[in-house]
Amino acid sequence: xxxxxxxxxxxxxxxALEYYDSMSxxxxxxxxxxxxxxxxxxxxxxxxxxKANARAMGFTDLGEVAHQLETLFxxxxxxEREFSGALIRVVFxxxxxxxxxxxxxGANQPLPDATALLHNLDLVVRGEAPILxxxxxxxxxxxxxxxxxxxxxxxxxxxxxxxxxxxxxxxVIDRDRIMTLAQELDNPALLAxxxxxxxxxxxxxxSVMDARLVGVGVLLNKFPRVxxxxxxxxxxxxxxxxxxxxxxxxxxxxxxxxxxxxHLVRNAVSHGLETTENRLKxxxxxxxxxxxxxxxxxxxxxxxxxxxxxxxxxxxxxxKAIERGLITAKAAPALDEQAxxxxxxxxxxxxxxxxxxxxGRGVGLDVVxxxxxxxxxxxxxxxxxxxxxxxxxxxxTSIAVKGALLVEVNERPxxxxxxxxxxxxxxxxxxxxxxxxxMVTYLHEQSVPLVPLRQLLHDxxxxxxxxxxxxxxxxxxxxxxxxYNSRRLGLIxxxxxxxxxxxxxxxxxxxDTIDLFGGVTLLGSGQVCLVLDVPALxxxxxxxxx
Amino acid sequence: MAETxxxxxxxxxxxxxxxxxxxxxxxxxxxxxxxxxxEQVKEVTVTPEVARMPKTPxxxxxxxxxxxxxxxxxxxxxxxxxxxxxxxxPERSYTVAVEADDYTLGLMVREVPRPFTLPLSQIEPAPxxxxxxxxxxxxxxxxxxxxxxxxxxxxxxxxLLTPSExxxxxxxxxxx
Numbered sequence: 001x002x003x004x005x006x007x008x009x010x011x012x013x014x015x016a017l018e019y020y021d022s023m024s025x026x027x028x029x030x031x032x033x034x035x036x037x038x039x040x041x042x043x044x045x046x047x048x049x050x051k052a053n054a055r056a057m058g059f060t061d062l063g064e065v066a067h068q069l070e071t072l073f074x075x076x077x078x079x080e081r082e083f084s085g086a087l088i089r090v091v092f093x094x095x096x097x098x099x100x101x102x103x104x105x106g107a108n109q110p111l112p113d114a115t116a117l118l119h120n121l122d123l124v125v126r127g128e129a130p131i132l133x134x135x136x137x138x139x140x141x142x143x144x145x146x147x148x149x150x151x152x153x154x155x156x157x158x159x160x161x162x163x164x165x166x167x168x169x170x171x172v173i174d175r176d177r178i179m180t181l182a183q184e185l186d187n188p189a190l191l192a193x194x195x196x197x198x199x200x201x202x203x204x205x206x207s208v209m210d211a212r213l214v215g216v217g218v219l220l221n222k223f224p225r226v227x228x229x230x231x232x233x234x235x236x237x238x239x240x241x242x243x244x245x246x247x248x249x250x251x252x253x254x255x256x257x258x259x260x261x262x263h264l265v266r267n268a269v270s271h272g273l274e275t276t277e278n279r280l281k282x283x284x285x286x287x288x289x290x291x292x293x294x295x296x297x298x299x300x301x302x303x304x305x306x307x308x309x310x311x312x313x314x315x316x317x318x319x320k321a322i323e324r325g326l327i328t329a330k331a332a333p334a335l336d337e338q339a340x341x342x343x344x345x346x347x348x349x350x351x352x353x354x355x356x357x358x359x360g361r362g363v364g365l366d367v368v369x370x371x372x373x374x375x376x377x378x379x380x381x382x383x384x385x386x387x388x389x390x391x392x393x394x395x396x397t398s399i400a401v402k403g404a405l406l407v408e409v410n411e412r413p414x415x416x417x418x419x420x421x422x423x424x425x426x427x428x429x430x431x432x433x434x435x436x437x438x439m440v441t442y443l444h445e446q447s448v449p450l451v452p453l454r455q456l457l458h459d460x461x462x463x464x465x466x467x468x469x470x471x472x473x474x475x476x477x478x479x480x481x482x483x484y485n486s487r488r489l490g491l492i493x494x495x496x497x498x499x500x501x502x503x504x505x506x507x508x509x510x511x512d513t514i515d516l517f518g519g520v521t522l523l524g525s526g527q528v529c530l531v532l533d534v535p536a537l538x539x540x541x542x543x544x545x546x
Numbered sequence: 547m548a549e550t551x552x553x554x555x556x557x558x559x560x561x562x563x564x565x566x567x568x569x570x571x572x573x574x575x576x577x578x579x580x581x582x583x584x585e586q587v588k589e590v591t592v593t594p595e596v597a598r599m600p601k602t603p604x605x606x607x608x609x610x611x612x613x614x615x616x617x618x619x620x621x622x623x624x625x626x627x628x629x630x631x632x633x634x635x636p637e638r639s640y641t642v643a644v645e646a647d648d649y650t651l652g653l654m655v656r657e658v659p660r661p662f663t664l665p666l667s668q669i670e671p672a673p674x675x676x677x678x679x680x681x682x683x684x685x686x687x688x689x690x691x692x693x694x695x696x697x698x699x700x701x702x703x704x705x706l707l708t709p710s711e712x713x714x715x716x717x718x719x720x721x722x
Contacts, residue, residue, distance in 0.1 A: 412597060457600035509649040511609065511618050514601050520609060520616045528597040528611050 007215070009105065012057050014153035016102045019046045023095050034083040044073040050098070061114045062101045068121035069094050075125065090120050090130050158251060161212050168205045169503035173522045175201045209398045212252070216294040216303065217245025219254050223265055223292055230269040237276055237287045238269055244294030249301045250398045253375055257303070257393060260371040264305045264391050265292065267365070272309035272389055282386065284308070289388075299403065300419070301395045308388040312381075314340050324349055341381040342486040345369040368393075369485065373535045376402060376419045376518070379485065394419070402504060404521075406497035406529065407480060409453050413529045414493075415502050415521055420534035422481040422488060424496060429473040437467030437546035441479070441490060448481060450490035451541055457516070459544075467546045484538040491537070504531050516540065565665040570690075571642060572698055573659040576628030579698045581662065581690065586703040588643040588650055590659050593619065607654055612643060619652040644703045662698070664690055669700055 023046050026039040033039075047070035054063035072091065075081040083091075094117060101111045120130040175197055182194035220242050231238040273279075273288035280286055291306040314337050321343045322329050343349050345365050368391075372379055378394035396402060396419060403418035425441070432439050432450065439450040455465050479490040504519040506512065518533040570581035571590065591612070596619050598608040605624035609616050619641060623629040641652040642659055672686035687702040 505616055507609075508616060508618070509646070510651075511599065511602065511606070514599070516601055517599070522611055527595065528609055528616065530597065530599065530609075 007217075008057065009108075010153060012053055013102065013106045014155055015053060016050060016105070018155055019050045020095070020099050020102055022046055023098070027092065027095060030083055031088065037077075040073060040077045044070060044077060047073060057105075059101070059105060059111065061111050061118075062098065062105070064118060065094055065098055065101070065114055065121070068118065068125060069098075071125050072121065081124070081127070086130050087124055090117075090124050093117060094121060158212075161208070162252070164208050165212065168201070168208045169505075171201050172205055172501075173503060176523075209250070212250050212398070213248040214251045214254060215245055216247045216249055216254065216301070217242075219258060219261065220245050220292055220294065223261075226262065226265060227269055227290060230266050234270050235275065236269065236273055238273060238290050239287050241289070241291045242293070243291070247294040247296055247301055248397070249294075249395065253301075253395055253398075256375055257371050257377075257395065260368040260393065261292075261303065261305070263365065263367050264393075265290070268305055268307040268309065268389070268391075272307040272311075274310055278310075282310075296397075297394075299397055301397055303393040303395060304390060305392075306388065306390040311385040311387055311389055312341055312344070312383040313385060314383075317341065317343060321346075321349060337383075338381070338486040341383065344381075345379065345485060373533075376417045378419060378483070381486070402502060403499065404502045404531065405480065405499050406523075407453070407478075407491075407493040408495050408497055409457065409493055411494075413497055413523065413527065414453070415529050415531045416480065416482065416491075416534065417518070417531065418499070420482045420484060422483045425477075425479040425481065425490070427477045427479055429470075429475075429477075432473055432477065434468050434470055439468045439473070439490075439492075443481065443488070446488070448488045448490050449541070449545070450477070450479060450492055451545075452492040454492075454494075456491070456537060456540055456544075463544075464546045465544050482534045482537070484534050487538060489538055489541055502529075502531070565667055567663050568666050568669065570662045570664070570698065570700065571659050572662045573640075573642060573653075573655040574657050575623050575626065575655070576630065578628070579696070580622075581698045581700045582642065582644060582703055583687075583700070584661065586644050588645045590640060590642050593639045593641040593652070593654055610641070610652060612641075612650070612652065615650060617643065617650045617652050619654050621654045623656075646704070664692075664698075668692075 023043060026043050026046075029036050029039045030043070047066045051063050051066035051070055054060075054066060069091065072081065072087075076083050081087060097112070097114055097117050101114070104111050116131075123130045175194075179194045179198055182190045223242070224240055227238055227240045268290055269288075273290065274282065274284075276286045279288065289306075289308045291304070293304045293306070295302050295304070318332050318335070318340050321327050321340070322332050326343055326346055326349055327335065345368060349366070369379060371377075372393060372395075376396060380392040380394065381389070382392070383389040404415040405418060405421055405424075406413050406415050408414070423443070425443070427441055427450075432441050434440070435447070440447050441450055442448070451465065459465060477492050478495055479492055480496070481488055481490045483489075502521040504521055506519050507514070507517060511517075515536040516533055517536075518531045521529050521531055523529050569584040571584055571587045572579050572581045574580070594610040594612060596608040596610045599606065599618075602608075605621045607619040607621050610619050621635070635654075636656050640655050640658055642655060643650050643652050669688040669690045671688045685701050685703075685706040687700040690698040690700055692698065
């Protein structure tokens with residue numbers, strides 16, 4: 001835990017030092033012009049933020065000094081006090097004290113005593129004369145040197161990092177283009193330079209991505225409080241275990257899934273875990289176990305929410321889904337557990353309020369799915385009735401660069417993010433059967449529907465796809481099996497081109513309304529390549545299947 | 547109708563009048579001349595390689611890479627149904643990149659667009675009545691009558707470029 005404490009301390013320090021610098025600057029301005037409104041507002045705001053941060057970190061005295069100064073600046077702003085005379089000296093002494101306290105925090109030393117200062121501040125706030133020593137001793141050289149210290153950390157807006165990442169993305173595309181050209185021209189000098197450029201831009205890309213990474217802990221560590229609040233509201237006893245806080249992930253990804261994770265955790269506590277009484281009845285330990293863990297798997301980050309609660313009542317979900325019209329009563333019995341659980345995350349399903357009483361799951365879980373879809377992430381559900389439920393969010397480490405498989409349909413390339421691909425198959429006509437007009441193959445004993453990507457993309461209108469016939473299947477079929485919401489779908493393509501890292505650019509208006517495409521990428525040749533959105537493709541197939 | 551093509555020289559000789567002048571980028575759609583105010587035009591270029599985008603109306607030719615920006619390329623002849631039957635889109639076409647509030651759109655035209663300056667007073671507001679059923683009248687700023695005969699139909703890009711307008715399907719396809 002020490003490293004995490006250290007990390008927070010560093011963050012606190014970086015912010016506090018920046019606040020301190022701004023305070024000194026604004027204070028000098030205020031001294032020149034006691035009515036400088038913006039400077040006053042800024043000082044008020046800085047004090048407020050510093051107070052909040054200091055209190056959150058448990059630096060009570062530091063928080064108290066900042067609080068008094070905040071009050072004082074508030075009074076000055078409201079024209080109840082004037083920035084003059086003895087007040088100025090107290091304020092400067094106060095800000096100096098903040099500086100030495102912040103430095104003490106940084107050096108891991110006890111905070112200097114602030115009793116006299118706090119007393120003076122209190123007097124000034126109440127409008128009384130402060131007790132000032134005759135003349136403060138001149139500052140030692142060491143003290144004035146300290147005021148010149150610069151922080152080792154740079155605070156940077158995420159927006160700037162976003163911009164940097166976009167630029168690097170462009171650079172990588174151009175780099176690939178130059179590399180292709182160099183190979184075509186077969187000029188050794190150009191090739192050597194291109195290879196050098198390749199390495200440098202690779203390093204650059206890595207560095208920029210690395211600069212955006214934060215520990216998952218910054219999010220996970222907010223959960224003990226959330227769990228405590230929900231648990232006490234529900235009158236349950238919950239023991240929360242966190243692990244993998246040091247797993248690194250892009251800051252924006254963490255931001256996007258914050259709500260989703262919050263939902264899952266709240267859900268787990270209020271619906272997944274039973275009351276103490278019910279747990280005892282079921283022969284379980286009285287205290288519910290909730291585990292939030294992060295781990296890496298290949299290039300992905302897995303975030304897991306596991307409870308040892310009652311589990312998902314698959315049959316109740318199945319009934320509810322029929323009631324909600326998400327599946328037909330005829331199709332329902334054929335769905336396996338995974339397919340039924342996947343229904344929990346359908347928007348239509350979560351509208352059902354009562355379901356929480358039956359199955360314990362379902363309110364607003366589509367939020368989770370939406371967040372994951374926007375990232376190109378995946379959701380895995382694992383549950384056993386009476387034993388517990390585990391939700392696993394599979395997230396990319398970084399937003400901008402994604403592995404993708406390039407396929408060709410009608411002589412045009414399309415990219416499909418690897419996040420959603422299961423496997424590729426080359427099927428003989430004999431391995432494909434027709435069930436109800438849909439081509440189907442068997443993969444690990446499970447049936448997977450097949451559809452020509454050409455039909456999904458190019459058939460206009462809302463009519464169902466034409467029924468497949470055995471006679472239509474000629475020669476080896478190249479199939480890419482994609483996976484969305486635990487449903488697998490085999491896309492028949494003309495050929496596979498290659499696997500490659502792509503930088504996805506969002507589609508600009510007015511084409512951004514077509515959800516079939518997650519964006520565009522430029523290939524090394526400069527060719528425009530559409531990125532397919534697997535969730536949208538799967539939905540399209542479901543609505544148009546014959 | 548080709549002989550009514552306005553020429554730059556004739557417009558320059560009229561510059562004596564101290565009136566407000568408008569610069570247009572003029573191009574042909576069907577058999578008529580259309581103009582866009584030059585300040586709404588970002589650039590004119592040979593149409594780059596266009597990738598057809600499935601699930602979009604046919605008049606959206608697709609998307610293209612214009613100096614790193616991915617923009618939609620639309621064919622106004624098809625949009626307004628101005629292309630005479632049997633006339634194919636030429637191999638080499640030009641794209642007028644026009645700027646909407648927050649995005650750029652490419653208009654594909656068959657001939658090199660040319661600049662044209664005329665007094666603002668020559669542009670008459672579009673007539674209220676609709677002479678044919680095509681939807682383009684909604685997007686007209688006005689019609690410029692040229693002294694030597696012929697007209698330029700001045701389009702108002704800001705009205706044309708709202709995303710809902712761009713995506714609207716022409717004619718009978720609107721129901722699908």
